[in-house]
Structure formats: structure tokens, C-alpha cells
Amino acid sequence: MDEQPRLMHSHGVGMAGHxxxxxxxxxxxxxxxxxxxxxxxxxxxxxxMTITDQSLDEAQARKHALNCHRMxxxxxxxxxxxxxxxxxxxxxxxxxxxxxxxxxxxxNMLLAEGVAGPEKGGGSAAAAAAAAAAGGVGADNSAEHSxxxxxxxxxxxxYHTELEKYEQLDIVSTGGGYGQNxxxxxxxxxxxxxxxxxxxxxxxxxxxxxxIERMVSIIHRKFSSIQMQLKQSTCEAVMILRxxxxxxxxxxxxxxxxATEILNxxxxxxxxxxxxxxxxxxxxxxxxxxxxxxxxNWFGNKRIRYKKNIGKFQEEANMYAARTAVSAxxxxxxxxxxxxxxxPNSAGSAGSFNMSNSGDLFMSVQSLxxxxxxxxxxxxNIQSQxxxxxxxxxxxxxxxxxLAASQMYSPQGINTNGGWQDAPTPSSVTSPTEGPxxxxxxxxx
DNA sequence: AAAAATGATTAGCG
DNA sequence: CGCTAATCATTTTT
Numbered sequence: 001m002d003e004q005p006r007l008m009h010s011h012g013v014g015m016a017g018h019x020x021x022x023x024x025x026x027x028x029x030x031x032x033x034x035x036x037x038x039x040x041x042x043x044x045x046x047x048x049m050t051i052t053d054q055s056l057d058e059a060q061a062r063k064h065a066l067n068c069h070r071m072x073x074x075x076x077x078x079x080x081x082x083x084x085x086x087x088x089x090x091x092x093x094x095x096x097x098x099x100x101x102x103x104x105x106x107x108n109m110l111l112a113e114g115v116a117g118p119e120k121g122g123g124s125a126a127a128a129a130a131a132a133a134a135g136g137v138g139a140d141n142s143a144e145h146s147x148x149x150x151x152x153x154x155x156x157x158x159y160h161t162e163l164e165k166y167e168q169l170d171i172v173s174t175g176g177g178y179g180q181n182x183x184x185x186x187x188x189x190x191x192x193x194x195x196x197x198x199x200x201x202x203x204x205x206x207x208x209x210x211x212i213e214r215m216v217s218i219i220h221r222k223f224s225s226i227q228m229q230l231k232q233s234t235c236e237a238v239m240i241l242r243x244x245x246x247x248x249x250x251x252x253x254x255x256x257x258x259a260t261e262i263l264n265x266x267x268x269x270x271x272x273x274x275x276x277x278x279x280x281x282x283x284x285x286x287x288x289x290x291x292x293x294x295x296x297n298w299f300g301n302k303r304i305r306y307k308k309n310i311g312k313f314q315e316e317a318n319m320y321a322a323r324t325a326v327s328a329x330x331x332x333x334x335x336x337x338x339x340x341x342x343x344p345n346s347a348g349s350a351g352s353f354n355m356s357n358s359g360d361l362f363m364s365v366q367s368l369x370x371x372x373x374x375x376x377x378x379x380x381n382i383q384s385q386x387x388x389x390x391x392x393x394x395x396x397x398x399x400x401x402x403l404a405a406s407q408m409y410s411p412q413g414i415n416t417n418g419g420w421q422d423a424p425t426p427s428s429v430t431s432p433t434e435g436p437x438x439x440x441x442x443x444x445x
Numbered sequence: 446a447a448a449a450a451t452g453a454t455t456a457g458c459g
Numbered sequence: 460c461g462c463t464a465a466t467c468a469t470t471t472t473t
Contacts (some may be wrong), residue, residue, distance in 0.1 A: 252452050252453065252470075253452085253470080254450085254452075254471080255452080294452080300461090300464095301452070301453085303462090
């Protein structure tokens with residue numbers, strides 16, 4: 001506002017619509033222009049100033065008259081020039097917008113997630129690939145993944161429809177003629193609307209084509225920022241979706257009965273060394289229709305939980321032990337195995353089994369086990385049978401949970417050593433695999 | 446609704 | 460790298 005006086009003096013004109021300016025102007029221009037012109041301009045401005053006081057029809061008529069006035073173009077140009085020099089030149093500086101790194105990051109991510117990429121086919125494939133890669137384990141449950149994919153494509157669809165609304169074709173670069181060849185969407189609709197409005201208004205107030213251009217670019221910037229917001233929230237949604245569906249910890253499902261059965265069977269029949277080899281894990285995984293890492297997880301959990309509270313697992317242990325013991329004994333009357341080198345190690349295995357808990361149970365089992373070994377001539381390397389038998393024995397012997405439970409978590413027990421893990425009985429425990437088929441029937445293939 | 450069970454994840458060890 | 464131990468987050472049981 002405070003600039004107005006200066007402008008008027010230097011150019012001899014002022015902005016229309018400012019009450020009281022007309023008078024000033026007339027005074028200021030008196031010396032430079034001819035009397036007639038002065039009068040013309042004064043008339044014009046006078047009409048402008050009073051235009052709002054008139055009825056609509058009258059106003060239209062006067063508007064038209066003004067538009068047709070011979071001085072109008074010149075005056076208009078002058079006004080535009082002034083406006084350009086004052087207002088627009090200030091904004092002109094912030095024209096260049098560097099490629100926003102933030103936007104690029106979002107774009108890249110959306111592309112990587114298969115949201116922004118090409119349509120359906122390739123897109124979902126990419127998404128699946130990304131999902132599989134993220135999951136770490138390939139060929140997994142496809143059920144959950146399909147759910148994931150469905151949700152992802154939902155997001156994708158929303159994203160695309162929304163994006164299309166705001167997408168802007170390059171209008172400015174089409175040159176002077178603001179072409180009509182752009183797609184129908186919110187951005188362009190709005191832009192053309194604004195442009196028409198401005199052009200319409202340019203008859204009564206100073207708006208140069210340049211200004212319209214600028215306005216268009218401003219609108220586009222706005223729409224760009226909307227787009228960015230859209231991309232951002234889409235990214236967010238994808239991230240949430242990922243963490244929801246791909247993070248298996250959430251939405252975990254218990255293994256089915258049969259799988260648990262199989263795993264338990266293996267566990268209790270290899271109780272002295274419940275560390276399935278990679279191959280064994282693979283096989284178990286196959287049989288249980290779970291992944292190898294799930295098998296590993298299961299055994300890890302099982303070992304630690306078993307060890308932590310044997311009493312709680314006693315019943316289960318006996319159950320599986322008895323089951324496998326039956327099958328084992330039925331198959332092999334006695335250890336046909338000749339290759340039972342370091343013979344007296346069965347005791348060691350028992351020790352490793354009992355490890356850190358229940359001293360009483362440990363003792364009793366050990367002695368019993370030893371007896372069975374020496375008296376029964378059980379094949380030394382038939383660990384599984386030893387294991388299972390031990391349980392049967394401990395059960396029949398009446399050392400039930402009461403005892404075990406009470407001493408279960410004997411903390412500073414003599415052997416704080418973990419037991420397992422480092423104590424694979426030297427002899428054959430680890431890989432008696434190739435033994436006589438009869439021995440390890442427990443693997444029940 | 447609280448408690449137990451359970452599969453997965455994590456830090457840390459060797 | 461596989462393991463243990465602790466812990467998380469969910470599911471199942473009580």
C-alpha cells in the first residue's frame with residue numbers, strides 16, 4: 001500500500017479500484033499529457049470507480065463501453081507493466097524448483113513396492129518378488145501372501161485413481177497456446193477454469209498472459225504437493241501393510257496338530273541330542289509343511305522350554321517316549337549294531353540329557369540306564385531307544401512330576417552347564433543315520 | 446479377562 | 460553360522 005504514491009508519480013497511473021486515487025492521478029498527469037487525453041483518462045477512471053454503484057445491466061453496458069474504448073489497450077498494457085514490475089518481479093525469483101529428493105525417494109519406494117510401476121501383471125509380480133525377498137523365506141504359505149497382494153493391489157488402485165486426478169500434463173511447455181489436449185482430471189480442470197477466469201477478468205483488471213502463466217505454475221505446484229502427500233500416505237500404507245503381513249511374528253499361526261506331533265516325536269526320540277541336522281530339518285520341514293527355519297525355531301524353543309521346566313513336559317515326554325519306544329523295541333529286539341565303539345558312553349548321554357536339573361531324577365535315571373545298558377546289551381548307539389526307554393523307566397519307576405517338578409529349576413545345580421549342545425556323545429549319537437534301518441525307526445518316515 | 450502356550454525375533458556367545 | 464536365553468506378540472486355554 002505504501003508504494004502506491006511512488007508508483008503513481010513515476011508512471012502517472014494507479015491501480016483501479018482504490019478510492020481517492022483518481023484525483024491524485026489527474027493531478028499528477030496534468031503536466032505531461034494533453035488536455036483531451038487527461039479528460040479521457042479521467043472519464044475512464046471515473047467510470048471504473050463508480051461501476052459498482054450501478055445496476056447489473058447498466059454495469060454490463062458500461063463495461064462493454066469501457067472495453068471498447070480506444071484507450072483501453074494502452075491503459076491496460078501500462079497497468080500490466082506496472083504490476084509486472086512490482087508484484088510479479090518479486091515472485092519471479094523463486095521459479096526454479098529442484099527435483100525434490102524427498103519426492104524421488106517416495107517415487108523409488110513406490111516403484112520398488114510395485115505400486116507405482118506398470119499395471120497389474122508386472123506390478124503384482126514385482127510386489128510378490130519384493131514380498132518374498134523381504135520375507136527371507138521363499139515358497140512360503142501362499143495363502144497369506146495372496147491376502148497381502150490383494151491388499152497391496154487395493155492400495156495400488158486407490159493410488160492410481162487418486163494420482164490420475166492430480167496428475168498434470170505439461171501445459172506450460174506447449175508454448176503460447178494453452179492447448180486443450182490434456183486429460184480430464186482435477187488439476188487440468190481447475191487450471192483451465194482458473195485460466196478462463198483470469199482471461200475473463202483481464203478485461204477489467206490488469207492481468208498479463210505472463211501472469212496467467214505464473215498462476216498456472218503456482219497451481220501446478222500446489223497440485224504437485226498434493227501428489228506428494230498422496231505418495232507419502234501411500235508409502236505409509238504400504239509400510240503398515242508390510243509390517244502387518246510380512247512380519248510373521250504378527251499374525252502367527254500355530255502349527256497344525258500333525259506337524260506338532262511329528263516335531264515332538266523327533267524331539268523326544270532324540271532327547272539326548274535334540275539337534276536335527278540340516279538334512280533332518282529339511283525333512284521335518286517337508287513333513288510338517290513348514291520352513292526349515294521354522295523347524296529350527298521350534299527346536300530352539302522346545303529345547304529351551306523343555307530344559308527350563310522338565311516337569312511340565314514330563315507327561316508329554318512319557319507319551320512320546322512310550323510311543324516311539326514301542327515301535328523301536330518291536331522292530332529291534334536288541335541292538336544288532338556292531339559298531340558301538342566307545343561303549344560306556346550311554347551313561348554320558350544320560351548325563352547330558354539330565355543336565356542341570358533334578359538331581360534325584362538324574363541319579364535314578366542314570367543308574368537305571370546303566371543297568372539297562374549293561375544287562376540288556378542294548379546297542380550302544382541306539383540313542384533314541386535309550387532316551388525313550390529312560391522315560392518309560394522313569395515313569396514306571398514312579399519318579400513322576402512331583403519329584404521332578406520340585407527340583408526342576410534347581411538353580412546352582414552342580415552342573416550349571418547347559419547339558420546338551422556341547423555334549424553330543426562322542427560315539428554315534430550325532431550320526432547313526434546310516435545304521436541298520438531298524439535302529440532309528442523313530443524317524444518314522 | 447487373565448493366564449498359559451506358542452511361534453518368531455533379538456542380543457550375545459563361541 | 461547355529462545356538463541359548465530373554466523377550467515379543469499373538470493365539471489358545473482357563
